[in-house]
Amino acid sequence: MLTREDNEILTRTNPDTPLGEAMRRYWIPACLSSEIPEPDCPPVRVRLLGEDLIAFRDTSGRIGLLDEFCAHRRTSLWLGRNEECGLRCVYHGWKYDVDGNCVDMMNEPAESKLKDEVKLTAYPAIEMGQVVWAYMGPKDRMPEAPRFEWTQVPDTHRLVTKNRQECNWLQALEGGIDTAHAPILHRLITKDTDRVGIGADTELVNARPPTLEVDITDYGYRYVGLRDVPNDSTLVRTYHFIMPFHQIRPQQLRFRGGDWHNIIAGHMWVPTDDQNVMIYNWIYSFDEHPLVIGEEIERELGRGPGDLRPDYLSIRNKSNSWMIDRQVQKNETFTGIEGINTQDQAVQEAMGAVVDRSLEVLSTSDMAVVSARRLLLQAVRTVADGGDPPGVGTSYYGARAIDEIIPRDRKWRDVMLPKMYAEPRG
Numbered sequence: 001m002l003t004r005e006d007n008e009i010l011t012r013t014n015p016d017t018p019l020g021e022a023m024r025r026y027w028i029p030a031c032l033s034s035e036i037p038e039p040d041c042p043p044v045r046v047r048l049l050g051e052d053l054i055a056f057r058d059t060s061g062r063i064g065l066l067d068e069f070c071a072h073r074r075t076s077l078w079l080g081r082n083e084e085c086g087l088r089c090v091y092h093g094w095k096y097d098v099d100g101n102c103v104d105m106m107n108e109p110a111e112s113k114l115k116d117e118v119k120l121t122a123y124p125a126i127e128m129g130q131v132v133w134a135y136m137g138p139k140d141r142m143p144e145a146p147r148f149e150w151t152q153v154p155d156t157h158r159l160v161t162k163n164r165q166e167c168n169w170l171q172a173l174e175g176g177i178d179t180a181h182a183p184i185l186h187r188l189i190t191k192d193t194d195r196v197g198i199g200a201d202t203e204l205v206n207a208r209p210p211t212l213e214v215d216i217t218d219y220g221y222r223y224v225g226l227r228d229v230p231n232d233s234t235l236v237r238t239y240h241f242i243m244p245f246h247q248i249r250p251q252q253l254r255f256r257g258g259d260w261h262n263i264i265a266g267h268m269w270v271p272t273d274d275q276n277v278m279i280y281n282w283i284y285s286f287d288e289h290p291l292v293i294g295e296e297i298e299r300e301l302g303r304g305p306g307d308l309r310p311d312y313l314s315i316r317n318k319s320n321s322w323m324i325d326r327q328v329q330k331n332e333t334f335t336g337i338e339g340i341n342t343q344d345q346a347v348q349e350a351m352g353a354v355v356d357r358s359l360e361v362l363s364t365s366d367m368a369v370v371s372a373r374r375l376l377l378q379a380v381r382t383v384a385d386g387g388d389p390p391g392v393g394t395s396y397y398g399a400r401a402i403d404e405i406i407p408r409d410r411k412w413r414d415v416m417l418p419k420m421y422a423e424p425r426g
């Protein structure tokens, strides 16, 4: 459990909140590159950490991330015309470049100097791994670019999607770093079903609950779930938590008609505001095989074509009780909810927008969750004291997550640790 005070700290990210300050010290996903696909395309709304912004790509391809509201009389620049290296407000024609400078005013005499005094808030933005990243913190503390390995592989080897959830960011993050729930929440309860889930006959389901080990690092932590499996072996699933909201996890995939491959997957849980989170989901292939069945994976997770609304909320959402089917719950899947990530979404949203963690009863399997809270609280204190939070360096660049079955008498660190860090690319 957390005290009410600490729960408040960890769930509030608006400007001038303690965690809001700390989070603004990292690069933060603002939108997908595909949302602003080409020069002079329509601008898009971006709500980040409680701030309303507009993202656009200008004539020369540069990305602007500006305050949504025009400096003049505050209408939305979402209505704006993206033209000739600037975004022009349609109300009276004030035009802004990607740095937020007002470069023209259609309602002012030509000799007016007013435009030289007008500047909109503009955040630096970079594009990497098909994602537009923003930096909203003090300029002199801007960290190195977030060169996760998944951002550095060719586009053919990566898939990035996003979906929205109607709950606080921390609830979603804590679901993602909680390995113990996977074979329970996502379980299939019969072999007699076409539904997607973790099979009743898999090692994951039949193993006893995992033992967790957490190694704190300078970027967050790595952790493993150790599960006894037959033949005197241990199933080792390794993960990384990278501050402030990244998870890297192992995944196995069967390419169409082919063999199983190890790929790596993960999420970024980006606070939209205190009641909503935008989840960026990525998978990549780190060997020579391009990723060919990304869409199928997304469908299984409940994020395929037709599963999401234009605003990135799942069609199965809180307002329709995630379309739970009690008959399916009785006979086929543990939850009766379609889509693995929709099941995660349901339990996280069902807590209410911001859960009161002072009421929790935690168990041993919550070790990774507790460790993340501790690191986040430490980061808040460090930033408040003028320091740099963990994870603004480059030590996570080559971090990989893998799973393997190893003989029970081998130590996982000896076998797995060397494979958990690759040479950084790019």
Ligand code: FES
Residues within 6 Å of the ligand: 070, 071, 072, 073, 074, 075, 089, 090, 091, 092, 093, 094
């Ligand atoms: S409100 Fe934008 S130019 Fe007047």
Ligand SMILES: [Fe+2]
Residues within 6 Å of the ligand: 175, 181, 182, 185, 186, 340, 344
């Ligand atoms: Fe899950």
